[in-house]
Amino acid sequence: MSDSDQEFDVLVLGFGKAGKTIAMARAKAGDxxxxxxxxxxxYGGTCINVGCVPTKTLLTDAxxxxxxxxxxxxxxxSEGGDADALSAAQDRRDTLIGKLxxxxxxxxxxxxxxxxxxxxxxxxxxxxxITGGPDELTVTxxxxxxxxxxxxxxPPIPGIDDPxxxxxxxxxxVPTHPSQLAIVGGGPIGLEFATMFAxxxxxxxxxxxSEQFLARFDRDVAEQVRADLEKLGITILSGAKVSGFTSDxxxxxxxxDGGELKADYALLAVGRRPATxxxxxxxxxxxxxxxxxxxxxxxxQTNVEGVYAAGDVNGGPQFTYVSFDDHRVITSAVWGDxxxxxxxxxxxxxxxxxxxxSQVGLGEDAAREDAEGRGHTLDVRSKNIADIPIMPxxxxxxxxxxxxxxxxxxxxxxxxxxxxxxxxxxxxINLVTVAMTQSVPASALGSAIYTHPSSSEVxxxxxx
Numbered sequence: 275m276s277d278s279d280q281e282f283d284v285l286v287l288g289f290g291k292a293g294k295t296i297a298m299a300r301a302k303a304g305d306x307x308x309x310x311x312x313x314x315x316x317y318g319g320t321c322i323n324v325g326c327v328p329t330k331t332l333l334t335d336a337x338x339x340x341x342x343x344x345x346x347x348x349x350x351x352s353e354g355g356d357a358d359a360l361s362a363a364q365d366r367r368d369t370l371i372g373k374l375x376x377x378x379x380x381x382x383x384x385x386x387x388x389x390x391x392x393x394x395x396x397x398x399x400x401x402x403x404i405t406g407g408p409d410e411l412t413v414t415x416x417x418x419x420x421x422x423x424x425x426x427x428x429p430p431i432p433g434i435d436d437p438x439x440x441x442x443x444x445x446x447x448v449p450t451h452p453s454q455l456a457i458v459g460g461g462p463i464g465l466e467f468a469t470m471f472a473x474x475x476x477x478x479x480x481x482x483x484s485e486q487f488l489a490r491f492d493r494d495v496a497e498q499v500r501a502d503l504e505k506l507g508i509t510i511l512s513g514a515k516v517s518g519f520t521s522d523x524x525x526x527x528x529x530x531d532g533g534e535l536k537a538d539y540a541l542l543a544v545g546r547r548p549a550t551x552x553x554x555x556x557x558x559x560x561x562x563x564x565x566x567x568x569x570x571x572x573x574x575q576t577n578v579e580g581v582y583a584a585g586d587v588n589g590g591p592q593f594t595y596v597s598f599d600d601h602r603v604i605t606s607a608v609w610g611d612x613x614x615x616x617x618x619x620x621x622x623x624x625x626x627x628x629x630x631x632s633q634v635g636l637g638e639d640a641a642r643e644d645a646e647g648r649g650h651t652l653d654v655r656s657k658n659i660a661d662i663p664i665m666p667x668x669x670x671x672x673x674x675x676x677x678x679x680x681x682x683x684x685x686x687x688x689x690x691x692x693x694x695x696x697x698x699x700x701x702x703i704n705l706v707t708v709a710m711t712q713s714v715p716a717s718a719l720g721s722a723i724y725t726h727p728s729s730s731e732v733x734x735x736x737x738x
Contacts, residue, residue, distance in 0.1 A: 285415035292584035293421030318378030356475030433519030459543035635691030
């Protein structure tokens with residue numbers, strides 16, 4: 275082995291949630307561990323640096339600004355300008371993320387992980403060449419974990435590379451407060467940024483390519499969400515297929531099949547794809563799916579023994595908490611008894627609009643089909659949040675909007691699915707997920723004692 279070659283027990287490609295957690299744990303256990311990250315700006319992974327944490331920080335400040343503006347309009351207190359508020363939120367975001375980035379690097383160093391900056395490329399099943407850093411070297415390991423995450427999708431649309439067409443990372447540092455913002459994409463990313471910018475005083479239009487708004491949600495829920503977003507001042511154009519972008523000094527024009535839309539900036543929010551470009555997977559013989567994800571089994575092992583893929587890159591749900599569970603699956607497979615797998619995982623989701631929209635399990639049509647297929651009865655328990663008298667917390671906060679919906683298998687007393695569009699739903703949905711995972715009866719969740727006033731009283735209201 276030459277001076278430029280290094281051998282490790284564990285090699286992790288990417289500083290994301292699963293990879294860094296495994297790297298630190300195995301280094302503390304005495305393994306020689308290397309973690310490759312192409313950019314120091316990404317120490318800690320996507321969630322910490324450009325995803326969940328920074329965007330929710332901006333959303334929180336936007337909501338506070340909107341609340342202050344509403345209070346000022348009512349003659350209570352005062353509020354600053356929209357542009358100043360956005361700039362201050364960006365500064366707070368950057369300060370927080372800078373600290374988290376540095377803490378993640380220190381945690382890895384303190385655990386004994388060798389962090390190497392550079393681009394990783396397989397040259398064989400267990401050999402990875404690192405370039406772009408201080409030195410070019412080749413590293414080998416018996417266990418390799420691909421944890422490179424995902425990147426924004428950029429469809430081949432004319433004008434998409436114009437500086438006024440931003441992705442979900444770039445828009446967090448939009449250089450000037452936009453008076454008008456066009457958002458291409460009506461999914462979670464698009465709707466969260468729509469909510470944020472609308473609360474900072476921007477006129478937002480969402481160009482949703484889908485004919486049906488929030489297609490994976492039940493219609494009663496989707497219609498309420500749409501009405502509340504429109505009440506916030508957001509315009510939603512369903513079935514709008516974007517064909518091009520044209521920019522000048524004054525802004526960008528978005529061409530779509532319904533006409534043209536002029537805005538200061540356009541945000542491209544049409545999803546993310548697995549980040550596998552340049553990894554040299556072919557040289558390692560690692561198979562990928564039709565959608566470009568690294569193909570894995572229920573233990574998250576690729577077709578190459580000893581090589582695993584965790585997080586967004588393996589084509590699973592693109593959530594950092596799924597990546598965290600991926601680390602448990604891989605740890606079980608490599609250093610445990612292999613009992614933990616991805617089979618049968620129940621994964622909740624939350625979209626941080628106002629109020630948050632959370633879901634787990636089946637929607638109404640699928641739940642009805644599931645229950646009736648077993649000769650059982652489906653009980654749909656749904657109520658508008660404003661109409662639940664024993665749940666005053668949303669009213670106390672001045673946010674009574676929303677709906678709670680539970681889908682119950684009557685004979686089994688089992689929750690098949692749940693949608694919560696309300697204050698604190700991002701917390702409540704986790705308790706529902708535990709109940710579903712552990713087969714806790716719906717009535718048990720409904721008969722428990724909850725503090726008052728709390729959002730968890732929704733369980734007393736609908737499940738007792």
